[in-house]
Amino acid sequence: xxxxxxxxxxxxxxxxxxxxxxxxxxxxxxxxxxxxxxxxxxxxxxxxxxxxxxxxxxxxxxxxxxxxxxxxxxxxxxxxxxxxxxxxxxxxxxxxxxxxxxxxxxxxxxxxxxxxxxxxxxxxxxxxxxxxxxxxxxxxxxxxxx
Numbered sequence: 001x002x003x004x005x006x007x008x009x010x011x012x013x014x015x016x017x018x019x020x021x022x023x024x025x026x027x028x029x030x031x032x033x034x035x036x037x038x039x040x041x042x043x044x045x046x047x048x049x050x051x052x053x054x055x056x057x058x059x060x061x062x063x064x065x066x067x068x069x070x071x072x073x074x075x076x077x078x079x080x081x082x083x084x085x086x087x088x089x090x091x092x093x094x095x096x097x098x099x100x101x102x103x104x105x106x107x108x109x110x111x112x113x114x115x116x117x118x119x120x121x122x123x124x125x126x127x128x129x130x131x132x133x134x135x136x137x138x139x140x141x142x143x144x145x146x
Contacts, residue, residue, distance in 0.1 A: 001039050001120075002072065002098070002109070004050045005127045009135045018143060024058040026079040031057050036113060042120040046128070058083070063094075070098040070134075073108035101137070102130025 003023035010019045034040070035053045043050040060083045063069075071077035077097050084091035099107040109126055112119035 001035070001043060001050065001124060002070075002127050002131070004043055004048050004053060005124070006131045006134070008048055009128075009131045010138075013135045013139055015135070015138060015143065019138060022056075023053075024056040024062075026058055026076050028057045030055040038117060038120050039112070042117070042124050045121075046124050060085075067094065069095045070101070071095065072098050073111070098130060101134065103133040104130050 003021055007021045010016055010021055033055045035043075035050045035055075040050040058080065063084060069080055071080050074097065077095065080095045081091050084095065097106060098109055099105065104126060107126075109123060109130075110119065112123045
């Protein structure tokens with residue numbers, strides 16, 4: 001859900017040519033699968049299209065190509081930071097908890113997979129709010145003078 005929401009907000013901000021958005025899990029449980037039906041339905045209700053999304057697993061080699069990695073919860077943050085090579089000058093700066101930099105007070109984004117439709121709606125609300133904050137930070141901090 002997060003990738004779909006961020007792509008949409010990056011596009012609306014006119015930053016598509018400057019910001020690359022992708023997503024991947026730290027585990028291999030659903031690699032190649034479509035997004036959960038309830039997640040797609042919630043996105044659709046919010047005006048988003050999640051049909052093209054397919055699950056992938058994060059690869060350590062991708063660290064060199066990413067300026068910022070956002071983990072949705074503390075467990076994934078720990079797993080991503082553990083993948084950082086010893087020579088990474090500052091993995092704590094590049095690998096961050098979404099809730100810390102998205103104006104959510106450091107809160108984890110819960111996984112609604114085993115929850116209710118209301119849980120999916122709550123996660124979408126968190127993502128929309130947080131992604132709006134991140135896009136605003138990108139626009140004002142990184143692209144203000146370009």
